[in-house]
Amino acid sequence: QVQLVESGGGLVQAGDSLRLSCAASGGTFSSYVMGWFRQPPGKEREFVAAIMRGGDRTNYADSVKGRFTISRDNAKNTVYLQMSSLKPEDTAVYYCAVRRLPYYGGRSPGEYDYWGQGTQVTVSS
Numbered sequence: 001q002v003q004l005v006e007s008g009g010g011l012v013q014a015g016d017s018l019r020l021s022c023a024a025s026g027g028t029f030s031s032y033v034m035g036w037f038r039q040p041p042g043k044e045r046e047f048v049a050a051i052m053r054g055g056d057r058t059n060y061a062d063s064v065k066g067r068f069t070i071s072r073d074n075a076k077n078t079v080y081l082q083m084s085s086l087k088p089e090d091t092a093v094y095y096c097a098v099r100r101l102p103y104y105g106g107r108s109p110g111e112y113d114y115w116g117q118g119t120q121v122t123v124s125s
Contacts, residue, residue, distance in 0.1 A: 002027040002098050002114040009094060009119030012086055016123070020081040022096030022116055029077040030054075033099040035112055036070060036081045038092035038121075045095070047107035049081065057104055064090075086123045093118040 008020040020036070035050040049070040050059045058070050069082040079096055097112035 002032075004096050004098065004114060004116035006094065006096050006116045006119040009121045011122045011124065014087055014123055014125050016086050017082070017084040018086065018121060020083070020094055020096075020119060020121070022079045022081075024077045024079070024098065027098070027114075030074040031100075031102070033102055033106075034070075034072055034079040035097045035099060036079075036094060037097060037109060037112075038090075038094045039118075040089075040092040045109050047109075048094070050099075050106070051079065052104060053102055059105060059107070061107075083121070086121075088123050088125045091121060091123050093120050 003025045004022055006022045012018055033052055036048040037045050038048050039045040047061050048064055049068055051070045051072050055072050067085045072079045095118045096116045098114040099112045
């Protein structure tokens, strides 16, 4: 069983930056693909970014490409999401997730095996 704990959310203004962290425990972190998803108010959960096990390949939603950066520190069992140039439409609960199967791509929430509890990000205009 893998436990994931997100942190770093908050209330910011449009144009600001924020870094989310997700600490993992209970598994072999370096063997997992890690993803970030978000769920805006009243909408479905959507893919944001993913990073392969070694951190060498990343994948982003078009809506965040060029503004968000996913990274990981396997020594600390932590994945990060650096968000810059935030927009009000980035407002959502952000979740990190683990995928045990190590293939590139895959943007469906159903492809991920474990989830954190989420952290709220609110961007005011």
